[in-house]
Amino acid sequence: MSQDITWDDARFAAYALGVRLRDSIASVEKIPLMHALGRTLAQDVTALQGIPHYASSAMDGWAVSGTGPWRIKPRSPEDEPHAASDTLGEHEARPILTGGALPLGCTAVVRSEDATEYDGELSAPEPRLRADIRPAEREARAGDTLLAAGTVLTPPRLAIAASSGRDDVEVLSAPRVGFILSGREVVTSGLPLPGYVRDSFADFLPPVLSAWGAFQASPFCQRIGDSLEETLSALSATDASVVVSTGGTGHSDHDFLRLAVERLGAEFIVEAIAMRPGHPTFLAVLPDQRVMVGLPGNPLAAFMAALTVVQPLLAGALGQPLDEPRAVKTVESYAPLPGRVRLVPSGLSLADDSELGAPEVRVISKEHTGPAMLRGLGDADGVMVVPPEGTQPGDPVRLLDLPW
Ligand SMILES: Nc1nc2c(c(=O)[nH]1)N[C@H]1C(S)=C(S)[C@@H](COP(=O)(O)OP(=O)(O)OC[C@H]3O[C@@H](n4cnc5c(N)ncnc54)[C@H](O)[C@@H]3O)O[C@H]1N2
Numbered sequence: 001m002s003q004d005i006t007w008d009d010a011r012f013a014a015y016a017l018g019v020r021l022r023d024s025i026a027s028v029e030k031i032p033l034m035h036a037l038g039r040t041l042a043q044d045v046t047a048l049q050g051i052p053h054y055a056s057s058a059m060d061g062w063a064v065s066g067t068g069p070w071r072i073k074p075r076s077p078e079d080e081p082h083a084a085s086d087t088l089g090e091h092e093a094r095p096i097l098t099g100g101a102l103p104l105g106c107t108a109v110v111r112s113e114d115a116t117e118y119d120g121e122l123s124a125p126e127p128r129l130r131a132d133i134r135p136a137e138r139e140a141r142a143g144d145t146l147l148a149a150g151t152v153l154t155p156p157r158l159a160i161a162a163s164s165g166r167d168d169v170e171v172l173s174a175p176r177v178g179f180i181l182s183g184r185e186v187v188t189s190g191l192p193l194p195g196y197v198r199d200s201f202a203d204f205l206p207p208v209l210s211a212w213g214a215f216q217a218s219p220f221c222q223r224i225g226d227s228l229e230e231t232l233s234a235l236s237a238t239d240a241s242v243v244v245s246t247g248g249t250g251h252s253d254h255d256f257l258r259l260a261v262e263r264l265g266a267e268f269i270v271e272a273i274a275m276r277p278g279h280p281t282f283l284a285v286l287p288d289q290r291v292m293v294g295l296p297g298n299p300l301a302a303f304m305a306a307l308t309v310v311q312p313l314l315a316g317a318l319g320q321p322l323d324e325p326r327a328v329k330t331v332e333s334y335a336p337l338p339g340r341v342r343l344v345p346s347g348l349s350l351a352d353d354s355e356l357g358a359p360e361v362r363v364i365s366k367e368h369t370g371p372a373m374l375r376g377l378g379d380a381d382g383v384m385v386v387p388p389e390g391t392q393p394g395d396p397v398r399l400l401d402l403p404w
């Protein structure tokens with residue numbers, strides 16, 4: 001019989017396995033910024049030059065030199081509007097755009113709305129010295145570390161790397177993930193007859209795994225019926241370092257995933273998890289260090305299992321921290337379920353009766369949350385972790401974020 005481990009231990013075991021996997025596939029790749037979202041920097045990103053690298057105007061208006069009124073130096077039509085092509089003498093002014101390089105001799109910028117132009121002369125209230133001038137190197141000096149190795153690239157961090165003049169970044173290699181979708185009864189188009197089901201995973205799990213940072217293996221997605229031979233041949237056909245299967249995790253004479261993994265001499269890290277849904281989920285390491293994740297066939301159970309073990313596994317493999325679920329309060333009553341965590345698709349609402357005077361996030365379970373149902377998840381804002389002892393309204397609970 002399978003040995004259950006607790007939900008929290010399963011997350012930690014998956015994360016630790018990811019860290020081990022990172023060491024076994026350890027390598028670094030240089031990739032364009034546009035593909036680097038969510039990846040972990042393998043090297044510091046330093047400023048190649050100052051940021052900003054030149055002094056510029058913070059406003060549309062006039063670059064002026066000394067005190068007013070100023071004689072207007074017209075721009076020639078060939079001038080690049082942002083370039084600094086000229087020098088201002090004392091009491092001279094010329095038009096300037098936001099971000100435009102300051103002409104030599106410029107002592108302040110006068111905003112267009114504050115200035116009056118008349119007969120080649122500009123007058124305005126006297127600006128203070130260096131008014132509306134953005135000095136060079138205000139954000140960073142050349143050589144400063146902008147992003148340290150180990151940082152996970154978020155959208156603003158990609159923009160920081162771009163502003164340093166880089167087109168590529170060195171990141172830790174992402175694990176290649178491949179799917180084996182099992183089940184002779186699964187059809188991929190049209191209305192299924194009784195005894196058959198329409199596939200729920202091909203449109204669902206690949207984007208979820210990409211959002212968690214996985215890289216597609218080749219072949220990416222293999223469909224198999226229910227036999228040991230097909231399972232073994234799919235396992236040998238993939239170049240994935242993480243193989244994720246769906247269905248066939250049970251112990252019936254139609255379930256072959258565990259058998260195939262045992263046949264290959266794998267070490268089981270997790271045999272089953274004390275959770276609902278998703279109990280039969282397993283995690284194993286093959287002798288060649290490939291990781292095998294067995295997700296159950298029931299669609300909601302498969303996603304909850306992926307949230308529990310695949311996300312931490314990938315976070316570990318990508319050099320990222322293990323996310324702590326958010327602390328929120330529930331409005332729901334759940335009876336105890338000794339030993340088992342329940343994962344419940346939930347909505348969020350703001351309660352304004354908080355004693356702290358600040359609005360408080362409350363979670364409310366959704367309907368249609370059976371292991372084979374997806375409608376509740378479709379409406380959810382997060383996944384509530386109901387502890388084995390159950391809950392009363394107002395109790396603190398943990399909430400897992402969704403990857404979309
Ligand atoms: N005697 C027992 N039976 C079951 C147990 C148990 O402890 N004792 N556990 C139940 C639980 S919990 C789950 S979850 C499932 C796990 O089943 P498997 O992982 O072996 O998956 P299958 O039997 O292959 O399929 C289950 C269910 O899911 C449907 N399925 C499979 N693939 C897809 C797909 N791509 N898209 C949509 N639906 C899919 C499949 O048709 C079945 O209906 O076992 C329970 N039984």
Ligand code: MOO
Pocket residue numbers: 275276277278279280296298301371372
């Ligand atoms: O994993 Mo199963 O019912 O708990 O769907």
